[in-house]
Amino acid sequence: AAAGASKGEGDKLAHRAFPNLARMHVRRVLEFTFVVLDELLLPRLQSTSRIVYLSPDTLAQYDVAHLLxxxxxxxxxxAPARTCETTNAEWFNFDSVVVKMTLKRDECVMDLGVFMMDLDRYSSFKIASRVKDLAVRHKLRPIWTVDSFRAPLVLALQGHVQRADAPWDVSRLGIDPELNPKLLDEAYILRWSGPRKPWTTSGLYKNRWNKFR
Known part of the structure; x- marks a missing residue:
């Protein structure tokens, strides 16, 4: 998730940014790196402040540089892709005022399996500080219902999202065995969201994955 950044760096940033949070909130260092990507990567970038992230269960069928x-x-x-796997009602506590004011219950949760991000803007809009504030408030009164640092990040980014076209993230390949072959052929990026990853015994669409091994 953060090229060139070590797990140790992620740990240090996590504990520095969130020193008072319960250990359960920082145990997934890879998830936490989403929050501090600007600190981890901006010093390493030279010609651009934009990055592209692909989750490990993706397969690119098109040049991802176009996302930049x-x-x-x-x-x-x-700029995440227009994909939908779950709704806000399944991730967030709509008894929370901040959730009611920010999200719509039936809309799709912003999926972070594939995205392009401008780290200069991320830093300028102080998104990480917003995540920290939400995490502290969540500890006092639950705001989200999933155990993931992606939840406050999704909430903090509201108003700063511009969707990429749907072919950039055709997902559910690890869930749905009946996806349209034409849809998969025309996808820019395939993603095996769900438990049936192509490298597992019960994996789906292994032929598409294995031809690029």
């Missing part, structure tokens, strides 16, 4: 060229409005920070 997406034109974003000035107030936008991140």
């Amino acid at each position: 060229q997406i034109k974003m409005k000035k107030d936008k920070v991140i």
Whole structure:
């Protein structure tokens, strides 16, 4: 998730940024690196402040460098694909005022399996500070219902999201054995979200994965 950044660096940043949070909130260092990508990567980037993230269960069928060229409005920070696997009602506590004011219950949760992000803008809009504030408030009164640092990040990024076209993240290959072959052929990126990863015994669509091994 953070090229060139070690697990040790992620641990140090996690404990520095969230020193008072319960250990359960920082045990997934790879998830936490989403929150501090600007600190981890901006010092290493030379010609651009934009990055592309692909989760480990993805297969690119098109040049992902094109994601870096997406034109974003000035107030936008991140460009995830238009994909939908779950709704906000399944991730967030709608008894929370901040959730009610920010999200719609039936809308899709922003999926972070594939995205382009402008780290300069992420830093300028102080998204990490917003995540920290939400995490502290969540400890006092639950805001989300999933055990993941992605939940406060999704919430903090609201208003700064510009969706990329759907072919950039055709997901559910680890869940649905009846996806349309034409959809898969035309996808820019395939993602095996779900338990049936292509490298497991019960994996789906292994032929598509194995031809690139």
